[in-house]
Amino acid sequence: MGYSFDWSVIGQAAPYLFAEGMRFSLTLTALSAVMGLALGTLLAVARLSPRRLIAWPAGIYVNTLRSVPLLLVIFWFYFLVPYVGAWLTGASRPVAVGAFKSAVITFTLFEAAYFCEIMRAGIQSIARGQSAAAQALGLTHWQSLRHIVLPQAVRNMMPALVTRLIILFQDTSLVYVLSLTDFLGAAAKVGQRDGRLVEMYLFVAFVYMVICSAASQGVRLLEQRKAVIR
Known part of the structure; x- marks a missing residue:
């Protein structure tokens, strides 16, 4: 017996999917990207430090998180963060963190490991002579890093970085394990309610493909622009 498609369910559910699901996915992506990039930059500077007591812990952190599946990390932090919070605050019971805060913490810490390696590679791509010239002009190490090295490294x-953001946006769908309503989760709820999972999943796949394809095209344009500048 053939399946009878009913695409009208997409038009009816679209306001909810984008107002609730997509907004959540984009919010989680933005928060995790900003905080993960900040932490990743600090980790990259630490890994490049000549002091082993600074470089080794950063390297262990990065290599550990990069070798563990994200889904497993989500479970770790969801169940462990409340107990860690209780230990830090001296509370007698686990601290109520909440699924959303736990997801933000998880994605931030996980993505920081990947942003760290991107930032480290970008910093190492800048000739050391520029840092030496900056220090010869009287700039401190941190001033030369901030004003000379990092601006060029970011470019x-x-x-x-944009490629990693695309992956981060796709990975936000894993929050379904915490019963959070991202774009995919919102579509699944509507599909289960109306018995139209096939239509909803096809629509979600199409939306993800459009967004990620547009972002990938942006990456190619950036690479072309970078080649022209060089």
């Missing part, structure tokens, strides 16, 4: 690694 060099922009395609890689």
